[in-house]
Amino acid sequence: MPTPLYPASPSRLLAWLDCPRRYRMQYLDRPKPEARSQRAHTSVGIATHNVLRDFWDLPQSRRTPEGVAELVRTSWIDVGFRDPEQSASWRARVTESVVDYLRQVDRHRQPLGLERAVALRTDSITVTGRVDRLDDRDGTVVVVDYKTGRQAPSEDDARTSLPLALYAAGAARVFRRPCVRVELHHVPTRTVAAYEHTTESLERKIAEAESIAGDLRRVDADFAERGIESLSFTPRPSPLCTWCDFRAHCPEGQQMGPEKSDWAGLEAVDPSGLRSSVESIEEKP
Numbered sequence: 001m002p003t004p005l006y007p008a009s010p011s012r013l014l015a016w017l018d019c020p021r022r023y024r025m026q027y028l029d030r031p032k033p034e035a036r037s038q039r040a041h042t043s044v045g046i047a048t049h050n051v052l053r054d055f056w057d058l059p060q061s062r063r064t065p066e067g068v069a070e071l072v073r074t075s076w077i078d079v080g081f082r083d084p085e086q087s088a089s090w091r092a093r094v095t096e097s098v099v100d101y102l103r104q105v106d107r108h109r110q111p112l113g114l115e116r117a118v119a120l121r122t123d124s125i126t127v128t129g130r131v132d133r134l135d136d137r138d139g140t141v142v143v144v145d146y147k148t149g150r151q152a153p154s155e156d157d158a159r160t161s162l163p164l165a166l167y168a169a170g171a172a173r174v175f176r177r178p179c180v181r182v183e184l185h186h187v188p189t190r191t192v193a194a195y196e197h198t199t200e201s202l203e204r205k206i207a208e209a210e211s212i213a214g215d216l217r218r219v220d221a222d223f224a225e226r227g228i229e230s231l232s233f234t235p236r237p238s239p240l241c242t243w244c245d246f247r248a249h250c251p252e253g254q255q256m257g258p259e260k261s262d263w264a265g266l267e268a269v270d271p272s273g274l275r276s277s278v279e280s281i282e283e284k285p
C-alpha cells in the first residue's frame with residue numbers, strides 16, 4: 001500500500017514548531033482540552049478580516065467610509081475587552097484604520113479571490129489553506145495577507161513566512177498562473193512588506209513543509225500508539241506561554257509567569273509571535 005499523503009495546513013505545521021505540547025493539545029488530544037476564552041486582539045483581528053472581505057460584496061456606491069463603518073458595526077466581536085468603553089474605543093479605531101487602509105486600494109478593482117481556499121499536493125503531503133486576498137496584477141497572482149497586530153511586519157517576515165510561500169505555490173496551481181509575490185499588509189499602519197519568490201525559494205519552502213510534515217507523521221503515529229504517554233510532545237516553555245490558549249492544562253507553561261489579561265494584546269506587547277491568534281483567523285470556516 002502506498003503511504004497516504006499527510007494532510008497538512010500551515011497552522012498545523014507552525015503549531016508543531018512553536019511547541020510540541022501545544023500541538024498535541026490542539027490537534028491530537030480527544031476530547032480536545034478546553035482552550036481559554038478569546039482575547040480582545042483576536043476579536044479585533046477577526047473583525048478586521050471580516051470587514052476587509054465583506055467590503056468587496058458592497059455595491060460600488062456603498063464602498064464609502066460610511067459603508068465601512070456600518071460593516072465594522074455589524075462585524076464587531078465584543079469579546080475579551082476590559083469594559084464596554086475599551087470595546088467602543090477599539091471599534092472606532094478599527095473603523096478609522098480600515099477606512100484609511102482602503103483609501104490606498106482601488107475599490108473598483110475586484111480582487112481575484114477573497115478568503116480563497118488553495119491547495120498544494122506533493123509526493124508526500126497535501127497542504128490546504130485560506131488566503132485573505134488574491135490580486136490579479138498584470139496576469140500574475142499576488143498573495144495578500146492582512147496583519148492587525150501592534151508591530152508592522154518586515155520584508156524579512158514576508159520572505160521567511162512558510163504559510164505565504166505555500167499559499168503562493170497553491171495559488172499558482174489553482175489558477176494555473178505565475179504567483180511568486182507575497183505581501184503582508186499591516187492594516188493599522190497601511191504598510192506593505194513584500195517579497196518576490198523564485199522557483200527555487202518556493203521549492204525550498206515546500207521541502208521545509210514536507211520535512212515538518214515528516215516529523216508530524218512520526219509523532220502522530222507515536223501518539224496513536226501511546227496516547228499521552230508518548231514522549232514526543234515535550235513542552236517548550238517560553239515567554240509566549242503567558243499567551244498560550246492551553247496553558248491551564250500545562251504546568252510547565254504556568255511557571256513562565258502570570259497569564260496575560262484578555263486585553264493585554266491591545267495595549268502592552270505584540271503577541272503576534274504566538275501564532276495561535278493568527279490560526280484562529282486562518283482556519284475560520
Ligand code: SF4
Pocket residue numbers: 019020021022235236237238240241244245246247250252253254
Ligand atoms: S503553556 Fe507554553 S509549554 Fe505549555 S503548551 Fe502552551 S506554549 Fe507549550
